[in-house]
Amino acid sequence: MRKLFIILLLLLIPAVLLAQGITVVAHVDQTTIGTEETVTLTIEIGGAPANVIQTPSPPDVSGLSLLQATPSTQSSVSIVNGVMAQSYSFRWAYRPLGEGSARFNSALVTVGETVYKTESIDITVVPQSQRPVRMPRRSTRRLDPFSSLFRSPFDSAELVDEPAPDPTDLFIRAIPSDRSVVQNEQVTIEYQLFFREGVQLRQSRLTDSWDAEGLWREELDVETRPIPQIVIENGKRYNKIVLKRAAVFPTRTGTLVVDSLRIESEALFPVRSSNPFQLFSLRSTYKPVKLASPEVTIDSTPLPAGAPDSFIGAVGSYRLSTQIDRTVLDVGGSIQFIITISGTGNLATLEAPSFSPPAAFELYEPQVSTHLDRSGARLAGSKSFTYIMVPRANGTFELPGVEFTHYNPAAGDYQTERSNPIEILVTGAATTPLAATATRNGLPVDDVAPPIEDAGHWVHLSPTSLHHSSWVYAALLLPLLILGVTFVYQRHQDRLVADVGYARKRRANPLAKKHLKQAKFLLGSGTKVEFFGEVERAVLGFLGNRLNISERGLTRAQLLGQLARAGIDEALRQRIQTLLELCDRGRFVPGTIEMNDLEKAFEGAASIIVEADSALGKSL
């Protein structure tokens, strides 16, 4: 029994204690592959404890396509020539894009504070027909892991004859903390090795990838020097030790399967002897064995609806705290503002809560530091986001409180925590941005343009709309009006030149007025001959112009005939004849004319012109 303990302890002593220098190596499973095959790239890190190894990113490749971004991981402990070594492997599968050469470029691996660079690897992709036909691979997933334990290829033909050990003597059990969780909720899976008393193991190592598609995995610490617990299972006495403990977080919803945990070892089983005092037979030999835990199935359900805006996917139990290094500073100085989230959950993928300082502050990308506590039954720790802010203006500012919402599966609801706002006093004069942070136009890359010093061109703030502006209509209509008037005037002028009748007609009234005006003047002076001459010219001239006839060559009878034809009535013709006879008397026998006859003649002439104008206007 003591010997068995020593063997197991040697198998499980952590690499931390045995590390002899860190090695980072990249290798592929084959350097020549067919077009239909896949190639597995493995980055193996030896000599470093798990908690200082950061999951590396897959390297850049050419001619290959990555099948799954999340690497499968494997940790192994091996004893070779009496030296114990622990290593961690990250594996990615790639498919070739075509025939020819393909290449894995160097990968960068961070272990602790050191970044290691792997060698690049070239592979050749040939037509699938040039590749040997592969035998179907035996499925590694079996419903009963114990049934395959002693049918491993490692068990060669010469061992077939050996009596098969009882699978209940040695097995691994996988115990998840929960089988039905919400997305991103933590599930702890513990792998326990059970072995009967008398069973001895040597050269044991974890083998194959422990894959869990759709789950984020974090290793938890297990006892480095485990003391087997004695347990009774199905009435049998077993020793039990914890092989591995891992926290997994579903990254999507649905039914997710965690692969079996597999170990390869050589086991020495006690021969069932009838002699109760002979526990181990001298003929007993170590036989290669493979052990596999059952697969673990986890149902991941979506998060409940109604998440607040500040929810960024955190599931677990968290506390929020903030810290600032100072609250009074000069313009251009810097402030360190730390947001810390601590608790249990998937801290590795936790994003920074929304944080927007006042615009006067130049904000730099946060430095993120994560501290994971893997020692407990659940993954816990803290994650800090350290912001550096530089105020570019002075004044009193308020840093807004940070709001962080997470879903707490235990409580079954969303819980929000808020930090208090912080008042900051910035003194000194405002600064201009550094040239290094300026655009091609000289404007700051991540800030508004500086104030414009020149007021520039002033505009009316409430200008009248064009369609409501009278000047627009005036500018449009006035030229049209002028054009119209000009057109009418010009036409009138042309007609005056071309149409004598029209011209005389247009002149009739002005000429008559002119003569009557002269007659009125003469009326006052008492010159009878000139007066009657003007009156006669006014009447005859008007009638001649309106009728477009030469009035001077006409006899009185001809004139009256023309007037009759033009539609002048008999009474008016009679008055015209009387007036003309009076004018003749006044011109040739002025002594017979009284002064009141002059006035009658003037008034008669004026009324005749008005009435004749009216009568001729109707008839013409």
Added chain:
Amino acid sequence: MTQALLHTATARSRRVLVVLLFCLTSSASSLAQNVEPTRAFDEGTRFLNSGDFRSAIASFEYAESLGRGSSALFHNRAIAHFRLDEIGHSIRFLERAALISKDDPRVMHSLDIVSTRVVDTYSELPIPIWTRFQRVVLNIASERVLMVTGIGFYLILCLMLFMNILGYWSGAWRRPIRAVSGLVSVILISMALTSSIWPAYSKEAVVIVGEADLHNQPDSDANVSEYIHEGLVVGIVSEGDTWALVQLPNGARGWILTQQLGAI
């Protein structure tokens, strides 16, 4: 002195003098109107540079109350609001500055920076071809420039017709000039008038509160169809004393309290 000048001048030179005096008086009056806004602008900019953002805003507000504005005035006021974390007002005045000076890289840069602080993102409805064309044209020349240029061509056309009526300027060159000036004047005047009646940039406003409810009806108890946030630019469909019907960039419409909006 004016009377002495007028007295000594001949009739023709008197007329010239009157016109010159009118022009001088007009420009002097215009300059005098800009003095006080410029003084307030300079004062506000000094406050802004010294970090006294509230006083800067007060000065800029005073300059604006005088009925004058400039791209620089609105830009600087927007910066003051931005420094005070008033994103809605900042966007509002930057949009105003951009309306006056669309090509100023400082204004457009500041608008880009401040817009990154706006929470809401909506897809935008496509702009009708006519409006796009209208905006392209108006980016080259304003409505007034279009109208004045159009009237210039219109006067050329009228002059040609006038001379034609009077019988002057006979020659084969008159017809193409008349046709071109007529066509150009019709196009420019039509563009100016239609842009004045149906503006290329519809009336818009900015949400100036942290979060505003968009109701289905102009009633506080009506269903809330959307929550919109500070800095979002919305189109004003109709506006009353208390409620305004607004259109979001994606075409959705709803009622919002007018006090939660700042007109651009």
